[in-house]
Amino acid sequence: MYASYQARLERLLSREQAHTLRSGLIGLEKESLRVRTDGGIAQTPHPAALGSALTHPWITTDYSEALLEFITPPCTGARQALDFMRDLHRFTYPRIGEELLWATSMPCVLEGERGIPVARYGHSNAGRMKTVYRLGLGLRYGRLMQVIAGVHFNFSMGEAFWPAYQEILGAGGDERTFRDEIYFGMLRNLQRLGWLVPYLFGASPAVCKSFLAGKPTTLADFDESTYYEPYATSLRLGDIGYQNRKEEESGIKANYDNLEGYVQSLSRAIATPSPEYERLGVVVDGEYRQLNANILQIENEYYSTVRPKPSPQGNEKPTAALRRGGVAYVELRSVDINAFEPLGVGESQLYFLEALMIFALLNDSPPISELERFAIDHNQGATAHRGRDPSLKLMRGGEQISLRYWAEEVLQAMEPLCRILDGRDPLKPYTASLAQQKAKVDNAELTPSAQMLASMAANEEGFHHFAKRVSREHAACFRDARLDGAREAELEEQARSSLRQQRAMEAEDELEFGEYLRRYFAQ
Template structure:
């Protein structure tokens, strides 16, 4: 069956967030003030020398990438006179000690942001907070949703749309390990991240993505979420807040999140419904000037649309735990020894599992040339040896990890 009609010409909408560190010309953590204190597009993240670059919402992946590059260049121009650059990677440069990671300071009405960061530093430690990545915010095509609603027999569009996103979130939790497998790009790190005595030593870790692996950016428990309704989804998160397991909804370190329009608040989610899905497990790509390759974003859209049209299972607690385990396993560098578990209980190597999903998607999209090209780009990464971003990073950057190239 040719499903080219399932690939809208306009597509969904994209918004990007890129976390990045400001470093000196010799690749050390910068200690100057954040250059854009009043700019919504370039804000402080966890620490003063970590910026978050935010784009607006774009009707195509290319527009989001173009703006991300534009905002990145604006930040680079502002710090160039200080002798600073943006760090290329998701993993940090050499860290002298914890004082190299000054918690971002906020005053007045925003003081709670400072207090929250102090809490995170105490709970998780400062070092892990320097791990940076790309967050992809994606909205399904409104035209597609409305057309399918019209033929569904449903009577409430808001409920139909929320149900679509709840199904999408479950499917992307099931198949999101593919993003770790294909987009991970942070296998190397300065030794100081692990031990001050190893400062200046470039370490090749066991991970294609340190931040997505089992020792990376995760809560110290596995959240179990309810997808029966938006209200149930919000309540399953609120439970962790009420139990003081999480200090705020932003502390839910989960690779797939459903978000409302505007601020990330549960009351907005339940009142106005889901606006987009947030995918948080994408590494900064040092081979792309913007930090993300547009072909990867367009593949993410293909994956989301395939999941939207085909995923029909309910993600049980057991399957949520299994899926989280698959995420962590797929972040490993060795994808031929590590195995993931399918919903049917079958053990596959990570490479085998990735190829199986990509083959299924190719069958689904049929002869559509755009989909074929995008899927081929991803499948080529799985052809040994050494074609994934992580493997290319080891080859190209291990000898010059501390070089600053932007």
């Protein structure tokens, strides 16, 4: 099944180009909800000591004023990315008082929707646009969905890889077109194998009952305060998580056949009015409630487990940036925050995810048919809700296949790639990580989702108490560790610089907000 992938690996080895597989860059984005000591969502504004959420490159906010987002620059390896992420956490903790960073993907929404403050970015047009977009998300999908947190794994192949790989494949044309084509093949394969990520790393098998706000559910009672599913891996990726159901109802689905198809499908959704959203109103009593009344306000509203990412210039739309410069990197968005890791993600996990991204890139990747799209969606949902059920069957090629058998097949095929990625490292981190994942396939009790339920049962605690306890443990870990003096000074200057940058943007704005939006969407 993986003959072409194996042949490509062998050709890279025979032409002494295997080192180009080790030239990739990785980056991390991690969302962390600020909570009070009782576990309720913090109502305080984004701390000024952390800088401007609008302009800071590494510390910003996502949907809510309380939902911090930590971002690393592109790094040469897992250890470097985690070191940078650790420094951001050590910098943050002394600047949030007694508040905690919630240690899980799923929140406890103790005060309901009214207790979720929407992020604010100042009164520049760019800042207003970010806030109005979030107001629109809350209106369309509800605010509860927007405070689910996750980790995004960003990956790009190194520059040396592309000419070597193009020569090995005997592909003509310019390198930019070739690169986009290969990255879109990678995106399709990451969707085909997407179920493997929640199985191995899903860490949201239970949820606080407050999150469902009294809505009916098929989830079982763990105790009086917690819902769960006994074989669930990632309820975040399941039916109660953030999804674009309305796009499916409208017949809008992103096209991953190629870059132009992807751009056109999203552009069409952004330009197509939605009667339902028109009823909500765009400007009501002089205040913007959403950016527009179309199926998507902007590209980011389309939820997917993977995204092709460009390098935008200034205020450039993502689709315009993709058309101009092509795919810069691929973002894997399906990683839960692991409560057993202080940073929410571990080093061994990153080695595996990097290997999986390259494996997806090197494999054949035909277009996704309508039947296969159905199978991909089914496999993700089934794994999210029942991934550890030993009898679970997934869909592949119009037939059923056991999750365990398929996983074993993939991990076995990844062995030679992991050996190449290890290079001369005596610790062989990629092969060691692969062995850990194989152990999880053999024994589902080793997965983070199973370990979380086991810890809750052993401590006789529901989700809220488990998450609060672990959050406190992580907080102590970061507060007790000293940040390097030079790094602290660098981060303090970055915070001050970002505040200056926001003030300058606000002072320079001359356009009326409606005209600013018109020009933005006219790109």
